[in-house]
Amino acid sequence: MKSVIYFLLGVLLILTGSCRKNYEAPVPYAFNNTPGAGHFVPSVRQSMEGVYAVSDGAGQFGGQVVLKWTYLLNGADTNHYLSIFTGTDAGYFNLEGNPKADSLVLNGYWRKLVNTSTGLVQLTVKSKHNGRLQVYDTNKLETADTLVLEGLYSNDKASPTQKLTLTYRRPLNSRPFSIMAHRSGGRTSDLLPVSENSVEMIKLASRLGATGIEIDVRYTKDGVPILYHDNALNLRLIQKNGLTGPIENYTYEQLNTLVRLVNGEKIPTLEEALETVVTNTSLSLVWLDTKYIGPMDKVQAIQQKYRQKAILNRRNLRIIIGLPTTEAVDQYKALANKDNTPILCELDTAITRSLGARIWAPRWTLGPQTQEVLAMKAEGTTVFVWTLDEPKFIQEFVSQNNFDGILSNYSSVVAYYHYSEQQ
Amino acid sequence: MYSQYIRLYTWVVCLLLISLSADAQRQRTRYSHLPRPKRVFAPEHPRYVQPDARQPAIYFPQAPLPGKTRKSIGLVFTTTPPELTEEIRVSVPAIDFNIQRGLTKRLYAIGRIQTQIVQSNVGAGLRWSSQLTDRLFIAPGIDITGWFGALAIKDVFNSQAYGVQAFPSVSVGYRFTRDVQLTVKSEAIMDLYYRSQVGNLAVTYDRRRVNGVAFTFMLEQPFYKQQHVSVGFRAAYSNFNWQLWSLYDTFDRNLFYPQFIFGFIL
Numbered sequence: 040m041k042s043v044i045y046f047l048l049g050v051l052l053i054l055t056g057s058c059r060k061n062y063e064a065p066v067p068y069a070f071n072n073t074p075g076a077g078h079f080v081p082s083v084r085q086s087m088e089g090v091y092a093v094s095d096g097a098g099q100f101g102g103q104v105v106l107k108w109t110y111l112l113n114g115a116d117t118n119h120y121l122s123i124f125t126g127t128d129a130g131y132f133n134l135e136g137n138p139k140a141d142s143l144v145l146n147g148y149w150r151k152l153v154n155t156s157t158g159l160v161q162l163t164v165k166s167k168h169n170g171r172l173q174v175y176d177t178n179k180l181e182t183a184d185t186l187v188l189e190g191l192y193s194n195d196k197a198s199p200t201q202k203l204t205l206t207y208r209r210p211l212n213s214r215p216f217s218i219m220a221h222r223s224g225g226r227t228s229d230l231l232p233v234s235e236n237s238v239e240m241i242k243l244a245s246r247l248g249a250t251g252i253e254i255d256v257r258y259t260k261d262g263v264p265i266l267y268h269d270n271a272l273n274l275r276l277i278q279k280n281g282l283t284g285p286i287e288n289y290t291y292e293q294l295n296t297l298v299r300l301v302n303g304e305k306i307p308t309l310e311e312a313l314e315t316v317v318t319n320t321s322l323s324l325v326w327l328d329t330k331y332i333g334p335m336d337k338v339q340a341i342q343q344k345y346r347q348k349a350i351l352n353r354r355n356l357r358i359i360i361g362l363p364t365t366e367a368v369d370q371y372k373a374l375a376n377k378d379n380t381p382i383l384c385e386l387d388t389a390i391t392r393s394l395g396a397r398i399w400a401p402r403w404t405l406g407p408q409t410q411e412v413l414a415m416k417a418e419g420t421t422v423f424v425w426t427l428d429e430p431k432f433i434q435e436f437v438s439q440n441n442f443d444g445i446l447s448n449y450s451s452v453v454a455y456y457h458y459s460e461q462q
Numbered sequence: 463m464y465s466q467y468i469r470l471y472t473w474v475v476c477l478l479l480i481s482l483s484a485d486a487q488r489q490r491t492r493y494s495h496l497p498r499p500k501r502v503f504a505p506e507h508p509r510y511v512q513p514d515a516r517q518p519a520i521y522f523p524q525a526p527l528p529g530k531t532r533k534s535i536g537l538v539f540t541t542t543p544p545e546l547t548e549e550i551r552v553s554v555p556a557i558d559f560n561i562q563r564g565l566t567k568r569l570y571a572i573g574r575i576q577t578q579i580v581q582s583n584v585g586a587g588l589r590w591s592s593q594l595t596d597r598l599f600i601a602p603g604i605d606i607t608g609w610f611g612a613l614a615i616k617d618v619f620n621s622q623a624y625g626v627q628a629f630p631s632v633s634v635g636y637r638f639t640r641d642v643q644l645t646v647k648s649e650a651i652m653d654l655y656y657r658s659q660v661g662n663l664a665v666t667y668d669r670r671r672v673n674g675v676a677f678t679f680m681l682e683q684p685f686y687k688q689q690h691v692s693v694g695f696r697a698a699y700s701n702f703n704w705q706l707w708s709l710y711d712t713f714d715r716n717l718f719y720p721q722f723i724f725g726f727i728l
Contacts (some may be wrong), residue, residue: 062715
């Protein structure tokens, strides 16, 4: 009898201990990454960007989506990708042109960031002329014609069989606005295919809707600025290797040799990250979040080096040092020369003004703070809000039209609400 | 996904083998010619408990006598899921006060207040208890709770939120002959209303949906002199937990919220 009780108690413990489910959302599509745009010449890409109505597929993706092209530079080659932002469950599509098809065909996948839903997508670009769908030809497009993307989608890796139809409604909202992706593109906990604060995530950020990124900077034991969010090495961020404790206890060589992020990437140095931003992406803003305690001069030197590199490459890129705490403010004040060192202050408006920061970034949980925001903007200060992930609040903050940008783990949601906002 | 089930299955099989092995070893050393001592108190024993007697309890599914009230006060420790708090583990205790009143022989009303000062949860509900056997009891019921929280911290929070949830439940209780009572309670967690405000900006969700489930395993027994305690564990597997409203969880996934519960029955 006693053994039965022990057994039942044991089963109970195991059952309760097993409640932590491992969620996964593997990408069901392998990108060809063929350089160039194929049939999607610049005029086609430009004409395709806009806000679309969803007819078939509205139950899954909502009644309206936003289409936006992005690109990635690889040396002399350029890869073009079409992103679709759904606004429902933080959903997005990543698509690439099919170079083998005769017409304008796109293949890729869709994903909802709030859960693990994903699937394949195939779309063909057509135009509706006099109520009839026909092959899209930019040269023959008449004023009354409407662009239509028609195709199929599936769930998970199944072959697409469910109908999806997107019909052009209006152009994208063109108001300047910074859509900044947290942790270089998104959180590892959102089950993205690459790890947060990695070079691979920086390359993905634009396809998730971002126009800028925030990255977390720490120092290794030997003083190398690297990208890492948490205080310590842990299985949330890295693969199991037996190493624990503060990242500042390890040299760069040790981290580079022994540690891999959860999706297998190396922990990048700040220089590697900024090199990627400058040479591979079209991102226009990098927010360096100060997670370290110590002198800021090394980070400042790297920031200035890549600012110069961006200017030489004719890139419209701002690299900004974030000051989230009074300690970080003190580190900034201790810099011998503050010239050409743009900063962003997360503390109150008085400190922001006293530092001469050109960007003020309060937490979103303080609310819209309309008076303070308008006062700072009247003084020429840019105002961002962070880290806002709640879709309904994102919609409200965007529609209030006061902030110059939003930092979010769901840049696809910010992109959807910003680009679809009626001007 | 499947590897998780295989791992669970392997653990269960190993545990079964260990349990059987331990039992077999005990059997070998036992003097089989001697009568096996009784492990229950006889009816004449001073600690014998009548099957239908009412022991001090809060979770055990037996109604208080009509017009009678029973109360408890204690603490609930909830561990935060790593998906929300990442590397930080927080287990802030909530003060937990329970009150129950018999309405009829079987029907009783319950009230519960949990508070962490800046956020609180007030619940009320009804239970209908039945005695299935000498020692086995059951009580279906439903609780409606309202939670609310407010945070005002310079440069960090100017936020408030409140919501309403429903918890239909079934409690099954077994009364051991020694005055120990075991209760297993299963609950469905249902969202009815949610309102969140930052500054002067508010959003509401009023969709009614099943948010998750919870299972409670509770022992109620004498503790010291005439004092009785409730001590147990609640495993909630849900999409939202009121204590973590200020983290603004956006995941549409059920997360595991283990809770340790301890209370003095007054």
